[in-house]
Amino acid sequence: MATKQIQLTGAGGQGLVLAGIILAEAAMRDGKNVAVAQSYGPEARLGASKAEVIISSEKIAYPQVTQPDVLLCLSQDAFDKYFSAVNDRALVLIDATHVQAPTLGRNNIYRLPLVRAAAEQVGTKLVANVVALGALNALAGLVSWESLQKAVEQRTPAKFRAQNLRALEVGRRLVENTPHQTKEV
Amino acid sequence: MREQELVQGNEACARGAIYAGCRFFAGYPITPSSEIMEYLARELPKVGGICLQMEDEIASLSAVIGASWGGAKAMTATSGPGFSLMQENIGYAAITETPCVIVDAQRAGPSTGQPTKASQGDVMQARWGTHGDHPIIVLTASWVREVFEMTVHAFNLSERYRVPVILLLDEVLAHLRENVVLPEPGELDVISRRHPERLENFKPFFDETMVTFGEGGRLMVTGMSHDEFGFPAQGKKAAEQLQRILKKIESRAEELAIYRAHYLDDADAVIVSYGITSRAVEESVRVLRAEGLAVGWLDLKTLWPFPEKLIRSCTEHAQYVLVPELNAGQLVREVERAVGGRVLVEHLGRLDGYLITPEEIAARVYDRVECLKGA
Amino acid sequence: MASEPREYLRIERLPHVWCPGCGHGMITHALACAMAELELDPKQTAVIGGIGCSGRTAFLFDMDSMHTTHGRAVVFATGLKLVRPALTIVLALGDGDAIGIGGNHFIHACRRNLDLTAIIYNNAIYGQTGGQVAPTTPPAKKSTTSPYGNLEHPFDIARLAIAAGATYVARTTSFDFADMVKFIKRGIQHKGFSVIEVLTHCPTYYGRLNDLRDPYEMLHTIKEQTVPIEEWDQLSEEERAGKIVIGELHRQVRPEFVESYYRLIAQMQRLQENSVDGH
Incomplete structure (x- = not known):
C-alpha cells in the first residue's frame, strides 16, 4: 500500500507524540513522505492523547488520519475511544498490561504486555512507547528496522539512548517470541 | 542541497523568522503557539537576538513595537485570546507605520x-480587530515549508511597506510535523526597511523609508493622528495621512496577492480555500477531477488585502463557488461580495475543532454540480 | 552635547497643553534641568510617555520620543532599550497610566530591572479624561466618578515599586524643585529600574472637586502632608497618620536585565564559535 495511516493512542505522558515522531523520522529515512499530527486535551499528563502518523510514497495532502490502517492503544480510555472507529482490516496492537478489552473475535488484533515488558525488561515503564514501536513495526512492517533504530538514536537524549534502543529490541522480541499466545482467534 | 528534516509548523515559523532577520521576539505562553517562543528563546541569543517572555500579550506587542523602533526586525506569536489582547497595539503599529x-x-x-483544537475563526479579527480604519496585511499557510516561507514573506512585506503583518496559522498546522527541505541561506529574498538618504528635512511619516531611535532623527512617534513629522494633526491633515497609509496597502491588493490557481480554465465549480483547509481541498479536487467534474481551486495565501479582482476573474465562468473554512462563515462574505451575486456562493464550515475532510468537500461539490446540471 | 535645559526641549512646541496652574510643567522643567546637568547627548536619549496629561511630556523633548498606548510606555521602552542598550530612556508616566491601566507592566518592569528611569506624575486623579477617580485618589476624596467620596484604598506607588523590585525609588513633590532634579539625575545615573514619584497638583479637577481650587494653596497642601525620610523614622504611628514620606526611599544593587541578556548572548555566541571551531 502506498499510504499507511497510523494512530498511536494512550494517555498524556506516555510519550505517544514522541513515538509518532520517531516512527515518522524512520519513514523519512526510508525515503517516504510523512505527517505527524497530534491531538490532546488540555492536560499535560493523563487525559487522552493521540499521535497520528501518515506514511506515504505520495504527497500527503490531508494531514490527518481518515481510516486507520494501524492502531496502537496504550490505555483503557484510548481503547474505548478509538477502537470502535477502525475497520476489520486494521492492525490493532493493545497493551495487555492495563487494557481490558473484550474478546473481539477478529484477526489482526494483538495483545502484548508492552508496559510490563518495559518495566521488567528495560527497567522503566517510561519506555513503553518505544517498546510499543518495536512491536508495532515487527507486526506491521511500517519502516525498515535500521531506520527505526537510527530514529530512536536521533530523537532520544544521549543519556537514555541505550535504554531506548533496548526498549525497541524488547518490543520486537515480544512479537517474535510470543506470536500465537497474543494473536486473537 | 539541504537534507530532509522532520519539522513542526511552529518550529518552521521560528526558523523562518530567524532566516528573515528577526532579532527580537516577545511573547506570552499560549497553546498552540508556545513552541515558537520556546524555539526562539533557545536560538535567538545564538544569533545575537533577544527573546523575552512578557507578562501578557499586550506587553508582548508593545515590546515588539518598541524594538522595531530601535531598528530590530521584531515578531510576536499568540493564539486567539492573546490576539484579542493585542488589538489595540495593532492599531498603534498601523498608524505609526511600524514594521x-x-x-x-x-x-x-x-x-x-477549545485550546487544543484548530480553527480559522480569526480571519475577520485579523482584518478588523483593532478600531478604526487601518492598513493591514494578513497571510496564511497550509504546509510546514510554507509556514517558513510565509514567515519570511511576512517580514519582507512588513519591512518593505512599514505595516504590521499578521500570519494566521492554526492548531493543526502549528503542531504538524512534516518532512521538509527548508530553504538554504540566499534561497529566499530577505528585505529590510529602507533608510532615507539624508536625515535633514526627513519626514518620518511620509513614505516607506524609516529612521529608528538613536540615529539623531529627533523622532516623534505617536498613536494620535499626526502629520508627516509625527506631531498631532486633526481634520483634513489627519484624513490625508490616514488615506495615505490605507492606500499604501489597498492599492497594492493585486500585487500582494499570493495564491495558487488549479484547473480554473474550464471550471464550472470553483473552490476558494486557505490555510489548513486547503489540504483537504487538494484531495477532494483530485477525487472530483478523477470523477470527471470540472472543478477548479483557488488556494489563497494572502487573505488581506482581499484580492477582489482575482476572485472575480477566477469565478467568471463558474456556476458554483464553495468556500470551506473552519468557522461559521468569514472569508465567504468577501468572496460573495467580490462575486457580486453572479454565481451561487456557498460556505462549508465546521466548528467542532476538527478539520473539514476531503469527503465532506467532495460530497458537497458533487451534489451541487449534479443539482445545477439538473436545473 | 547640550547643557542648557531649553536645548533639550522642542521650544517650538511651547506653550504646552497643560492647564494654568498644573504641576506637570514643573516636573517637565525639572527633567530638562536634570538632562542638562548630566549633559546627556540628546541623540542618545529618549523620552517615552503613555496616555494622559503626563503623556504629553514626550512631545516636548527635542530628541527621539514616543507617545505610546495607555499604560504601555514601560513595555515599549523595554523592547527599545533591549535593542538599543546605549539609549538613555526616561519614562514620563501618570499615576493612572503607570499603576492603573499599566499596573501589571509597571510591577514587572520593577522586577525585571531594566535600566530605565520612570518619572511618575502623580496627581491622584485622571485629569485628561475629566477628573475621574484614580487608583491613587485618597479615601473620601471626590472625583467625577466618586461623587460621594472615594470608597477605595489607594496605592502607594513608591512602596509598590520597592515591593515589586525597583532598585532606585524616590518620592518628592512638585513643590521641591531641587529634589526633583536631584532624584531624576540619580535615577538616570542608577543602573537599573528607577522610579521617581512626584506628588503633584491638579487644580482643574482634583482641586475644584475637593475645595482646593487655588493652585498655590493646593501645592502647599501637598507639601504639608509630606515628611522627609530623615524625620519619618522618628515619628510614631499616630504622627505618621495622613502623612507621606518623601526622599530617597530605596536603593539596591541587583543585576540589570539588559546587561544580563547581552552577557547571555556573548556566552551563547562563544559556545557557537567554539563548536564551529571544534568541527
Whole structure:
C-alpha cells in the first residue's frame, strides 16, 4: 500500500507524540513522505492523547488520519475511544498490561504486555512507547528496522539512548517470541 | 542541497523568522503557539537576538513595537485570546507605520474555547480587530515549508511597506510535523526597511523609508493622528495621512496577492480555500477531477488585502463557488461580495475543532454540480 | 552635547497643553534641568510617555520620543532599550497610566530591572479624561466618578515599586524643585529600574472637586502632608497618620536585565564559535 495511516493512542505522558515522531523520522529515512499530527486535551499528563502518523510514497495532502490502517492503544480510555472507529482490516496492537478489552473475535488484533515488558525488561515503564514501536513495526512492517533504530538514536537524549534502543529490541522480541499466545482467534 | 528534516509548523515559523532577520521576539505562553517562543528563546541569543517572555500579550506587542523602533526586525506569536489582547497595539503599529509580524495560531473560540483544537475563526479579527480604519496585511499557510516561507514573506512585506503583518496559522498546522527541505541561506529574498538618504528635512511619516531611535532623527512617534513629522494633526491633515497609509496597502491588493490557481480554465465549480483547509481541498479536487467534474481551486495565501479582482476573474465562468473554512462563515462574505451575486456562493464550515475532510468537500461539490446540471 | 535645559526641549512646541496652574510643567522643567546637568547627548536619549496629561511630556523633548498606548510606555521602552542598550530612556508616566491601566507592566518592569528611569506624575486623579477617580485618589476624596467620596484604598506607588523590585525609588513633590532634579539625575545615573514619584497638583479637577481650587494653596497642601525620610523614622504611628514620606526611599544593587541578556548572548555566541571551531 502506498499510504499507511497510523494512530498511536494512550494517555498524556506516555510519550505517544514522541513515538509518532520517531516512527515518522524512520519513514523519512526510508525515503517516504510523512505527517505527524497530534491531538490532546488540555492536560499535560493523563487525559487522552493521540499521535497520528501518515506514511506515504505520495504527497500527503490531508494531514490527518481518515481510516486507520494501524492502531496502537496504550490505555483503557484510548481503547474505548478509538477502537470502535477502525475497520476489520486494521492492525490493532493493545497493551495487555492495563487494557481490558473484550474478546473481539477478529484477526489482526494483538495483545502484548508492552508496559510490563518495559518495566521488567528495560527497567522503566517510561519506555513503553518505544517498546510499543518495536512491536508495532515487527507486526506491521511500517519502516525498515535500521531506520527505526537510527530514529530512536536521533530523537532520544544521549543519556537514555541505550535504554531506548533496548526498549525497541524488547518490543520486537515480544512479537517474535510470543506470536500465537497474543494473536486473537 | 539541504537534507530532509522532520519539522513542526511552529518550529518552521521560528526558523523562518530567524532566516528573515528577526532579532527580537516577545511573547506570552499560549497553546498552540508556545513552541515558537520556546524555539526562539533557545536560538535567538545564538544569533545575537533577544527573546523575552512578557507578562501578557499586550506587553508582548508593545515590546515588539518598541524594538522595531530601535531598528530590530521584531515578531510576536499568540493564539486567539492573546490576539484579542493585542488589538489595540495593532492599531498603534498601523498608524505609526511600524514594521512588525504577529503570528496567530488559531484555536477554536470564542474566549478560551477549545485550546487544543484548530480553527480559522480569526480571519475577520485579523482584518478588523483593532478600531478604526487601518492598513493591514494578513497571510496564511497550509504546509510546514510554507509556514517558513510565509514567515519570511511576512517580514519582507512588513519591512518593505512599514505595516504590521499578521500570519494566521492554526492548531493543526502549528503542531504538524512534516518532512521538509527548508530553504538554504540566499534561497529566499530577505528585505529590510529602507533608510532615507539624508536625515535633514526627513519626514518620518511620509513614505516607506524609516529612521529608528538613536540615529539623531529627533523622532516623534505617536498613536494620535499626526502629520508627516509625527506631531498631532486633526481634520483634513489627519484624513490625508490616514488615506495615505490605507492606500499604501489597498492599492497594492493585486500585487500582494499570493495564491495558487488549479484547473480554473474550464471550471464550472470553483473552490476558494486557505490555510489548513486547503489540504483537504487538494484531495477532494483530485477525487472530483478523477470523477470527471470540472472543478477548479483557488488556494489563497494572502487573505488581506482581499484580492477582489482575482476572485472575480477566477469565478467568471463558474456556476458554483464553495468556500470551506473552519468557522461559521468569514472569508465567504468577501468572496460573495467580490462575486457580486453572479454565481451561487456557498460556505462549508465546521466548528467542532476538527478539520473539514476531503469527503465532506467532495460530497458537497458533487451534489451541487449534479443539482445545477439538473436545473 | 547640550547643557542648557531649553536645548533639550522642542521650544517650538511651547506653550504646552497643560492647564494654568498644573504641576506637570514643573516636573517637565525639572527633567530638562536634570538632562542638562548630566549633559546627556540628546541623540542618545529618549523620552517615552503613555496616555494622559503626563503623556504629553514626550512631545516636548527635542530628541527621539514616543507617545505610546495607555499604560504601555514601560513595555515599549523595554523592547527599545533591549535593542538599543546605549539609549538613555526616561519614562514620563501618570499615576493612572503607570499603576492603573499599566499596573501589571509597571510591577514587572520593577522586577525585571531594566535600566530605565520612570518619572511618575502623580496627581491622584485622571485629569485628561475629566477628573475621574484614580487608583491613587485618597479615601473620601471626590472625583467625577466618586461623587460621594472615594470608597477605595489607594496605592502607594513608591512602596509598590520597592515591593515589586525597583532598585532606585524616590518620592518628592512638585513643590521641591531641587529634589526633583536631584532624584531624576540619580535615577538616570542608577543602573537599573528607577522610579521617581512626584506628588503633584491638579487644580482643574482634583482641586475644584475637593475645595482646593487655588493652585498655590493646593501645592502647599501637598507639601504639608509630606515628611522627609530623615524625620519619618522618628515619628510614631499616630504622627505618621495622613502623612507621606518623601526622599530617597530605596536603593539596591541587583543585576540589570539588559546587561544580563547581552552577557547571555556573548556566552551563547562563544559556545557557537567554539563548536564551529571544534568541527
